[in-house]
Amino acid sequence: MTTILAAAFDIGAFVSIMVLIVLGLGLVASLMGIFNFAHGELVLLGACTVYVVHRAGLPVWLGIVLAPFVVGACGLAIERLVVRRFYTEPIPAMLATYALGLAIRESVRYAIGGTYLSVPAPIGGALTVGELHISAWNVLLIAVTIVICTLCWWFLKRTQYGLLIRAALENPGLASASGISTRVLYAATFTLAASMAGLAGAVIVPVYSLSADLGVRFLIQGFVAIMTGGLGTFAGPLVGAGAVGTASAGLPWFVSPILADVLVFVLAIAFVKARPGGVFASRGR
Template sequence: MDSSWPLHILNLLYELATLGLTTVGLAVVFGLLGVMNMAHGEFVMLGAYAVVTVQSWGWPLITAMPLALLVCGGVGWVVERWLIRPLYARPFDTLLATWALAILLRKLVEAVYGRDYRNIESNLAIPIEFLTVQYPVYRLFLLALAAVLMIGLALWYRRSSMGLRVRAMTGNPTLAQALGINTTRLASQTFIVGVMLAGASGVLLAPLVRIEPGIGVDYLLDSFFVLVVGGLGTLGGFGGGVSIIGGTQSVLSSLIDQTSGYAVVLILSILFLWLKPNGLFGRN
């Protein structure tokens, strides 16, 4: 047996973890509210540039997380209140509006930071001995964090009072309003949580990727593929989509090349849109 198999497994789990982290924000917004936020990748980008900002200020990297949450939360509140809320009943219009927002955010970042690539200087890539192989400690941290996040999300959705209200709102908005649930405020809170999760994932991945204004496009496409295959509005759909898309792309990229892996994922997503538009575990 190949002695490097633990490394292959860890790399696969890392790909799944990063895909889960970058997709969870869109899963909340698109899966629960039905809003296809085309600026999702740009909120990931804002989180990454929060790390660039605090490093340029000489602050500890950990301070990038509250900065990203504050910026993404504030922008998300403004966007939901003045852009998304009037368009909730018009999904195609929300898609166009958030696509324009994505372009605007990208151009604003270009104006402030330029178009050059940025790399985060840190010692987070230090490897340690794990399962008989050397593996970066920060990647192991992301694996553990992704597992904790998925468990926390499941508990929040199934056990918390807000999760109960969200399920009621998505299941039957009219009945939820009749029961006294403020669906307008709840939708706003859900949207803000979704974009803050996107920003947080950008902070977490910033030390591992090259940062530039266009990085959000790839994250948006991968997240969309996950939700198409897995289905909207269920935890099983989210987990299934991450596993299928992340696993397929990772395995084919390692066996053939990255372009082939991406092409197969694209074809797979098109087939699901055609043959099974609700995904594997999505709500009907």
């Protein structure tokens, strides 16, 4: 039982990371109709922000707080300079963001080399309950993710800006004809998604060592999660992140990690084949 509970917390921490990544990725895909292939590199930039702050001798907490703002500013620049030119052209948008992500990733690789850099968790040690020892950072990560999901739900369901986002999701053409500035909405949404990616990278780096390829794995799994959960709803990407994250973190307890990754993709492909719209099929475009 102790082993099962320990595994459950490890899986929960990984699922939390997936949720933070998929929230922003799914919002951009649902609202703007494009997949941001630079999202993984935005996660990487969040991790780099924490590392730079730590190397400067400042508290890791400060880096975690700064990361969403720094990466959000980068996201706004990307949207204004690149993405806004391809709103009606999803394929060129994907190619452009892929090229941009590649440039960011290789720039980080040039700066840090092929090394793996570590950042200490701001909260160390473990919580002990009987014979059960749980990483304090994992517990905090799960709690923070729950709070962020709750705030995002409230934001989308209970605020004026959330109403505008939902209107644009349901019918972009009608929303634009009704006087809603979709370009401003898209810029703000892309910036918010980038900020969430930055936060995800900031909380990942104490768990996973910083390397230039840090965001690649999570980007691929994020896309699988979105396709599994479905676009156009708040719950869809979250359910997809939960399913893919649980499988990705849980299967290595029973099979080799490589085989676990293969099984996750096979199961996801089979599910999407059987249900192309995902768990929650979009009612939008």
